[in-house]
Amino acid sequence: GAGVSQSPSNKVTEKGKDVELRCDPISGHTALYWYRQSLGQGLEFLIYFQGNSAPDKSGLPSDRFSAERTGGSVSTLTIQRTQQEDSAVYLCASSLGWGGNQPQHFGDGTRLSIL
Amino acid sequence: GESVGLHLPTLSVQEGDNSIINCAYSNSASDYFIWYKQESGKGPQFIIDIRSNMDKRQGQRVTVLLNKTVKHLSLQIAATQPGDSAVYFCAEYPSGNNRKLIWGLGTSLAVNP
Numbered sequence: 001g002a003g004v005s006q007s008p009s010n011k012v013t014e015k016g017k018d019v020e021l022r023c024d025p026i027s028g029h030t031a032l033y034w035y036r037q038s039l040g041q042g043l044e045f046l047i048y049f050q051g052n053s054a055p056d057k058s059g060l061p062s063d064r065f066s067a068e069r070t071g072g073s074v075s076t077l078t079i080q081r082t083q084q085e086d087s088a089v090y091l092c093a094s095s096l097g098w099g100g101n102q103p104q105h106f107g108d109g110t111r112l113s114i115l
Numbered sequence: 116g117e118s119v120g121l122h123l124p125t126l127s128v129q130e131g132d133n134s135i136i137n138c139a140y141s142n143s144a145s146d147y148f149i150w151y152k153q154e155s156g157k158g159p160q161f162i163i164d165i166r167s168n169m170d171k172r173q174g175q176r177v178t179v180l181l182n183k184t185v186k187h188l189s190l191q192i193a194a195t196q197p198g199d200s201a202v203y204f205c206a207e208y209p210s211g212n213n214r215k216l217i218w219g220l221g222t223s224l225a226v227n228p
Contacts, residue, residue, distance in 0.1 A: 004158070033216075040123060042204065043159070043218045056215070091158050101147045101166060101208070104216065106158030 002026060004107035006092050012113045015084060021077040021110045025094030032075050033104060034067055035091045043091065049075065050097075079112075087114045123202060125223045134192040136222045138205035143186060145207035145217070150179060150190045153221070154201045162190070162203075192224075200226045 005024040013019055025032050034046040045059040049069040060066070064082075069075040079086055089111050093104035128134045140148065146167040151159035165172045165179045165188075172179050178191040188205050205219040 042220050045215055048215070093158075101164075103149050103161045103164055105161060106151075108156070108158045 004092055004094055004105055006090075006107035006110050008110055009108065010111045010113075012115065013082060014115050015082060017082055018078065018080045019082055019112065021079075021090050021092075021112070023075045023077070023092030023094075023107060025073065025075070025092070026105055029094035029096055029105075030072065031095045031097055031102070031104075032069055033093045033095075034075070034077050035093065036061075037089045037091055037109070039088075046077070046090075082112075082114045084114045087112055123221050123223045125225065127225045127227060128195050130195060130197060130226055130228050132195055134190075134195045134199070134224060134226075136190045136192075136203050136224065138188040138190075138219050138222075140186050140188055140205065140207045140219070141217060142207060142209045143183075144210050146210040147208040148179070148181060148188055149206045149208075149216075150177075150188075151204045151206060152199075152201045153204065159204060195224075195226050197226045197228055200224055 007022045030051045033048040035043040036046055037043050047055055047057050047060055047067045049055045064080045067077045089109040091106055091109040093106045095102040095104045149164045150162040152162050153159045163174045163177050163179050165181050170181050176193045180189045192199055202221045202223050204221045206216045
């Protein structure tokens with residue numbers, strides 16, 4: 001399809017393991033965002049990428065979290081040494097540009113469960 | 116009624132009635148606003164947006180109203196249907212350099228058949 005694609009859709013792992021979450025944005029979208037959403041809560045901003053600019057990492061909760069975006073397209077969010085409080089839905093969004101009055105379009109997220 | 120913390124504000128309406136979901140935004144410098152709908156197990160879905168130079172914008176069965184004087188945004192859904200049941204979020208873009216989308220807490224809409 002033409003929307004934002006995230007994989008896996010569900011991930012269950014043991015505490016202490018590393019996980020990688022993948023996001024394929026809409027083709028042509030230069031801005032990419034990662035959010036975290038806990039059950040019944042709003043969206044917590046994690047990081048965004050805009051073109052070739054340095055990413056805004058101000059929302060990453062700890063140094064166990066990192067993200068990269070290769071070739072201005074696909075992005076990977078990595079969580080090292082997972083903790084139970086990392087359990088949440090991780091959402092990726094993309095937009096045509098940064099801010100600039102462009103709506104963000106979301107994937108359906110990766111539901112991460114840490115045992 | 117409304118509550119804070121872990122419980123989302125909830126609006127319950129009868130099928131066919133009109134729904135009004137309200138949002139108080141935080142930044143008087145915000146110049147672009149978006150409403151999203153999130154169904155269970157899905158990501159937020161764009162519904163409608165409005166820029167600060169407007170006070171009303173209409174889509175298909177939805178209308179967004181913006182009152183900058185009191186920093187209030189509302190989403191009106193006409194002839195509400197069971198498929199409209201979801202959590203609705205408002206989001207705002209502050210003007211200036213730090214243009215991160217600021218999200219509201221969300222309102223849960225339940226449509227009774």
